Amino acid sequence: MKFKLATSAVAVAVAFAALACLMGTASAQIKVGIITGASGPGASLGIPYKNTFAATPNTLGGEPVTYIVVDDATDPANAARLARKLITEDKVDLIIGSGNVPTASSISFVASETKTPQIALSPLSGEPAKNPWVFSMSLPTSLQMGAVADHIKAKGAKTVGYIGFSDSWGDQVYTALTAHAPAAGFSVTTNERYARLDTSVTSQALKVVSSRPDVVVLGGSGTPGALPHTTLVERGYKGQIYHSAAVVNPEFLKIGGKALEGALVSAGPVVVAEQLPDSNPVKKQGLEFTKAYEAKYGPGTRNSFSAYSWDAYLLADRAVAVAKTKAKPGTPEFRQALRDALEATKDLAGAQGVYTMSPTDHAGADKRAVVLLRVENGGWKLAN
Incomplete structure (x- = not known):
């Protein structure tokens, strides 16, 4: 009888231990x-x-x-x-x-x-x-610049100016852009850079404008990404300007104001989710x-x-x-x-x-x- 009670006690203890483990x-x-x-x-x-x-x-x-x-x-x-x-x-x-x-x-x-x-x-x-x-x-930057390259090709543009951050993000955008260039039939004529905390890019913008590119691609992000765009517009550039997904936020639009009108940005679809067809898998x-x-x-x-x-x-x-x-x-x-x-x-x-x-x-x-x-x-x- 004692053996049975002991065995039962052990069984109960094991059961509680297992339950505690599960819990x-x-x-x-x-x-x-x-x-x-x-x-x-x-x-x-x-x-x-x-x-x-x-x-x-x-x-x-x-x-x-x-x-x-x-x-x-x-x-x-x-x-x-x-x-x-x-x-x-x-x-x-x-x-x-x-x-x-x-x-x-x-x-x-x-x-x-x-x-x-x-x-x-x-x-x-x-x-x-x-x-x-x-x-x-x-x-991925390659997908972002692939969409930009496709649009540049469709426009028939042959020369592209570039201004980007002087860091690894600027490098990524430039590398991806130049990788798509041969298939899209354009050449990248400038590679100007600026720091994220810079307050002026006048020199870089003047160099781009003087090279007379058909379009310009910018490799910035956030609010600092608006600076080269507004500067190019101030300096009289009239061509199409492209950005990456790294600028898609309300502050970028506020900082850039009317100068940004007409800019094209390769980005994820969430900010236009309502405009997507119902068949798009990301709309939901x-x-x-x-x-x-x-x-x-x-x-x-x-x-x-x-x-x-x-x-x-x-x-x-x-x-x-x-x-x-x-x-x-x-x-x-x-x-x-x-x-x-x-x-x-x-x-x-x-x-x-x-x-x-x-x-x-x-x-x-x-x-x-x-x-x-x-x-x-x-x-x-x-x-x-």
């Missing part, structure tokens, strides 16, 4: 570090990137999530320091950020070293074979994002950068749902499982594109993620 798994807390440049020259991008995470559901993969939000001040060294702190001290399972190429790139080295998944909110050109821990939500999420974001921040506040954060949330949500079945959050095994699940993403429809990752592609977007926008009456209109 612990079910209530596992996911920790995510959010790094954006909410101050500094990239603030017009970083603040919208950050704001989205107050408008998303408070779970990832069905588990409660804690977002630890920090500001890198648009400083690559600071971004790397914050990433290391989030990983080593706060024990985050995932890093999302940062909001421009130099800061996101600096984080990527920490992510690789510590084997922590990173979802960058700006287009990184790194190869997955060299850094398998980093994924990028933002529209684009409208859902708009509803959630504007419920939090007011009518007319949606923007491309916030939408990329929304898509990062969707990507992480699906991946966590898979990873939690294989390992416990807060462990190296979970981070590995999360990385693997991110890489296995297939046909994820977001607000800015449809994403399919693979061991050779950690951006995952295709041509469904890019449209041409025209600045018209101080707003964005679908141009194609």
